[in-house]
Amino acid sequence: MPTPLRVVIVEDRLEDAELMLYELRRAGFAPQWQCVDTEEEYVLQLATQPDLILADYTLPQFDALHALRLWRQSGLSSPFLVVTGTISEEAAVECMKHGAFDYLLKDRLTRLGPAVLRALEEYHLRREKLQAETALRQSAEQFRALAEGSIQGILIHRDDKPLFVNQAYADIFGYDMTAILAMPSVNILVAPQ
Numbered sequence: 001m002p003t004p005l006r007v008v009i010v011e012d013r014l015e016d017a018e019l020m021l022y023e024l025r026r027a028g029f030a031p032q033w034q035c036v037d038t039e040e041e042y043v044l045q046l047a048t049q050p051d052l053i054l055a056d057y058t059l060p061q062f063d064a065l066h067a068l069r070l071w072r073q074s075g076l077s078s079p080f081l082v083v084t085g086t087i088s089e090e091a092a093v094e095c096m097k098h099g100a101f102d103y104l105l106k107d108r109l110t111r112l113g114p115a116v117l118r119a120l121e122e123y124h125l126r127r128e129k130l131q132a133e134t135a136l137r138q139s140a141e142q143f144r145a146l147a148e149g150s151i152q153g154i155l156i157h158r159d160d161k162p163l164f165v166n167q168a169y170a171d172i173f174g175y176d177m178t179a180i181l182a183m184p185s186v187n188i189l190v191a192p193q
Contacts, residue, residue: 005031005052006050006052007054008048008050009035009053010053010054011036019109021033023109024112039066050076050078051120053067053071054112055067056084064100065094068080072099079122079123081115083112084104085107101122101123147166148166153172154168155169155180155186160187161184161186162180162183165181
């Protein structure tokens with residue numbers, strides 16, 4: 001069963017857009033698409049949060065670099081690929097610097113399906129990594145808040161090297177928290193006399 005894919009195609013030639021759609025279908029996608037060739041139409045389509053953007057490098061009213069800037073300003077991170085007739089190496093590098101995932105020449109559109117599959121896979125991996133990092137950061141913040149507010153002394157160490165200490169623990173041993181964390185070993189901690 002084909003995978004649904006919301007696509008914005010920034011292209012002024014409908015026949016080129018149809019060739020891109022053909023390649024997406026061949027790669028197993030069921031594209032729901034909108035073809036735009038003006039900045040106004042493009043900005044409206046960005047608001048729909050598409051899964052993929054395919055953009056010609058040069059259009060009569062604006063170019064792929066401008067489209068990339070608008071894409072970044074919109075806060076989207078879905079893959080953006082430049083699909084063009086010709087592109088200089090400098091222009092291709094500039095597109096990549098501005099966030100384009102890849103660029104393809106229109107006379108090599110058979111690469112489009114694999115490039116989109118790779119772009120979507122990397123996009124999903126980046127999103128999962130970001131979500132995992134966010135969850136880990138939130139968990140660490142929750143632990144820190146609980147541990148710092150605890151009346152029980154808490155010391156976390158690895159290989160006898162202190163990693164975390166709360167104020168209650170420092171108070172029990174009569175040390176400053178910073179001094180405890182600077183100690184080479186938790187074995188030297190003894191209760192005050």
